[in-house]
Amino acid sequence: MDGSEQHEETAPPRARREGIGFMGRLRAYFLAGILVTAPIAITVYLASWFIELIDSRIRPLIPSAYNPENYLPFSIPGIGVVVMILFLTLIGAFAAGYVGRLVLRAGEGLVGRTPVVRGVYSAVKQIVETVLANKSKAFREVVLVEYPRKGLWSLGFISGTAHPEIQKVSGEAMVNVFIPCAPPTAGYLVFVPRREVTVLDMTVEEGLKMVLSAGIVTPPEKPMEEPERISA
Known part of the structure; x- marks a missing residue:
């Protein structure tokens, strides 16, 4: 052949x-x-x-x-x-303007004297001012916490420092962490000790993309570094 x-x-x-x-x-x-x-x-x-x-x-x-x-x-x-x-x-x-501030102050005073409405208005105003304020640190950091149990990790966003009453009960520094569902139609607010929160080298936009896509879209890989833990 x-x-x-x-x-x-x-x-x-x-x-x-x-x-x-x-x-x-x-x-x-x-x-x-x-x-x-x-x-x-x-x-x-x-x-x-x-x-x-x-x-x-x-x-x-x-x-x-x-x-x-x-x-x-x-x-x-x-x-x-x-x-x-x-x-x-x-x-x-x-x-x-000056007149606008007077009208706004009078309107807020009227709302403040209304029993049920004042609580809703105060909460909504505080949330909007906190989110829109440039100095606010709410939802500026993407973190990883062991939730709902040890060995399972959840992606969350730090929304602020825990209330003093909560820190008094726990006996240590705590932070508020919002853990969204995937897709984010709801979520959970958990209070986690600072020492147990791991800050990720990830932007809030990248974290939201991961949640919205249920983990399908992941941030580009970066050089391996030791994860940063929030010091107590």
């Missing part, structure tokens, strides 16, 4: 080899199309849903004389969002 006959016996049929390559390329192109279009499509869908939601609430409140859609033969998507942004900006400018 010469070399050419041996090559013909060992080599697979050319038609079959080309068929496998062609189907493989089609599959790769199909998956590439999904990877390209899915993020764009989902982003556009969520953006359009949010704009339509705001428009449906704000558009009926616009006076007919000031609604540009009454003078145009077509609808303007996003007009409700624009009106809401302008309205909030005007309120902020008014509240920053």
Whole structure:
């Protein structure tokens, strides 16, 4: 048997080899199309849903004389969002002035004398001010805690220092850690000793991506370093 006959016996049929390559390329192109279009499509869908939601609430409140859609033969998507942004900006400018501060102080005084409403208003105001304040450290650190039992680790976010009464009961420094569910429709607030909290070298955005994707999307790998523990 010469070399050419041996090559013909060992080599697979050319038609079959080309068929496998062609189907493989089609599959790769199909998956590439999904990877390209899915993020764009989902982003556009969520953006359009949010704009339509705001428009449906704000558009009926616009006076007919000031609604540009009454003078145009077509609808303007996003007009409700624009009106809401302008309205909030005007309120902020008014509240920053002397008269606005007086009105705001009088309104808060009235709310403060209402039994049930004052508790809700105070809690919501404190949450908003804490989250929006640049100096606030709430949800600035991604941490790892052993929860719900030893040997199982949960991803969480430090939301602040525990109340003195809680620290008095535990007898040591404690921090508030919010552990979101995956996907984050709810979560748990746990009080953990500082010495048992491990701060991760991970941004809050990366931590939220992990939670939103149920662990499918993970941050890029970084050089191995010793995990930092919060000192007591």
